Amino acid sequence: MSRWKWLTFSALSAALVCSAPKVSTAQVVVNIGPAPVCPYGYFDYAPYNCAPYGYYGPDWFSGGIFIGAGPWFHGPHGFYGHVDNRWDPHHGYAGPLPGRGEAAFGGFRGNEARDGRGNIGNAGHDPGGERHPGFSGGGRGGPGGRR
Template structure:
């Protein structure tokens, strides 16, 4: 065979494979889902379990509604709120947790947190700040 015929045959075969090859497109979908319904908010680390009363300070609430932490956070830029990390399971807390969907008890409403003393600040995105007492 002549080199031109070999080149032509190779070109036809390569073109056939190029036309027949399926196109691939990168498909990335991130579905975080809705924030869990927790009476006093939730921990800002996965699996975002409900946090007990007293974990978050009053600045985490707007008109009595938890403004969020973790991927659902909707607070202002440069937000830092106080937490009492003694109520975090990674710091040894083994007490009761509210169930998802449970309502806050009236005696534990956010308006009754005048004795709250956080020992840490957090930005709601997993970053802890300095200790505060």
């Protein structure tokens, strides 16, 4: 290779290296806002629609207050609580769901345990006989119709 070709090649190579885009660290900020205000909690997946009375078992409530799900979950580490997934639209439920801030309705029969972050696991106890203290249901019945 001639001296001029070599110098031209070197100059072009140096220009390419110097003009390469600078790598920068991306900073992503996600503001999820406040938890949804729902009478008996909200599903643990986006768009975090209100869950009907009967989806969450009593272990999801502390002093009558929902312990949260999804990004707002504030239950204990290793927590798995019972849900009745017959009320879940991901399992085919197409009935009414309360709107945010609306009054409650329902009935509970646990058939799955979840951790508040969308994972299914073992609650470490049987859901049989769990009842929401102070709630008698009323209003609309469970999946499949009215009482």
